[in-house]
Amino acid sequence: MITNIGTIFAQSEEGKEVTVRGWIHRHRSSGNMVFAVIRDHTGILQVTVKKDKVSEKDWKSSNDAYVESSLIVRGTVKKDERAPGGLELQATGFELISRGEPFPIAKDLSEEYLMDIRHLWTRSQKISSIMKARHHIVNYLREFFISEEFYEVAPPIITKSGCEGGSTLFEMDYFGEPAYLTQSSQMYAEVFVFSLGKVFVLAPSFRAEKSRTKRHLAEYWHLEPEMAFYDHKMNMELQEQMVRYVVEKMLKEHSELLKTCGRNPLDLEKIKDPFEKIDYKVAVERVNEFGGKMEWGEDFGADEEALLTKDQERPLFVEKFPKAIKSFYMEEDPKNPEVVLANDLLAPQGHGEIIGGSERIWDYDKLLARMNEQNLDLKNYQWYLDLRKYGSIPHSGFGLGIERVVKWMLDLDHIRDTIPFPRTINRCYP
Ligand code: 4AD
Ligand code: MG
16 A cells, blocks of 8 residues: 655654555665655655665665665654655665666756756646645635636637737637637626626637746636626625635635745734725826836836835725726716726735736627727627627626736745746747
8 A cells, every 4th residue: 555755744654654656756775774755746855775684685676776866765754854844754675666767857957948848847846836825716606606616618719809909819720710819708707697606717828929027928828707786896706705705714624835935924814804906097107106117008017016015014995097097888987987897906015917807898899990980890799799789797807817816825936936838928838
């Protein structure tokens, strides 16, 4: 029977005979002794192999092993203060499953090189911890929406129409006709509010982002809820409730993992109070006050969002953006037609935008007029207009970038480490 390394520590299996299956994490030999640290998906364990305690064949194997050789080790668990976690395995058997070749990753490699061998670097403790945390975050997001009685729906990835502006569309040849990788599944999520009420999509979105930044990917995972009969205010309340839910769950269930990934859980404890809400107009004034320079009508970039959030302890809502810098489908503010009933949610400590959402225009003529104003090619949007023709209703929704949320929750410097194989302007390999 194989025992997971995590179980050995959890049950403090001192004195027990166990068999562990894993990979060599670190390795060194000195005379009649081999020290190895081995890992499986649940943790790492120090192993000592003494020449006189194992067969000749196993002794040779233990000396021959490389970092990342796969193996099966049998032995006795002993207390050892110096070992990581205070336990070590004294081997009685050491069998290589595959010795392999010398592993190409050692200390002090450049970030570029690590990206080239990403398929191997994913085995590192850093990336595997982040992937575990990402799994839990996504899981809690789903759990939240399912507990709120949302249905998950499946959108197409290949589309004829974008909803976030032509400049970041990836065009493809669809049997001789132009088509695009989806920028957002929002319009397809909207389809389902008429039959399912509250829905969400979790799917990739694609953006041909021409800039190199620490928060843009060309391919990212996009969570997009859409709700019948929700207005702008209800939309923001839901966003806040969702963020709070995930943060509380991560703190309660995975605070050690948060620490391993580099996030101090105490930072996340602080977000319990209600999130501050400011209008775009106030946000522009704040940016200028904090040393930035922008005018009403300009959009925030990473620098402006960093200024707005660097001293914030909680996420910050910015709402009511100028119509001209937002997408065609956003409902005007009845009190001020210059601005739309849209919001961004900015993560604290400089992380910036994690969510963009809005109330949607639900009147056919209004939507048509806005689409014409923006010179959209109506033939590709007729189906979307149709939704407003037959029993239209007010509705709202938002889009959350999974990688942006992971970057913030784990306090990572760069978005590339939040996804196994980041696609950026200069990389689509491996
Ligand atoms: O603000 P965005 O562009 O809004 C939309 O796409 C709406 N249609 C969403 C909706 O209402 N259903 O994108 C939404 C979120 C952003 O807040 C950000 O978190 C993430 O998607 N995002 C990106 N994440 C990584 N790389 C990129 N290039 C991203 N672009 C947007
Ligand atoms: Mg946005």
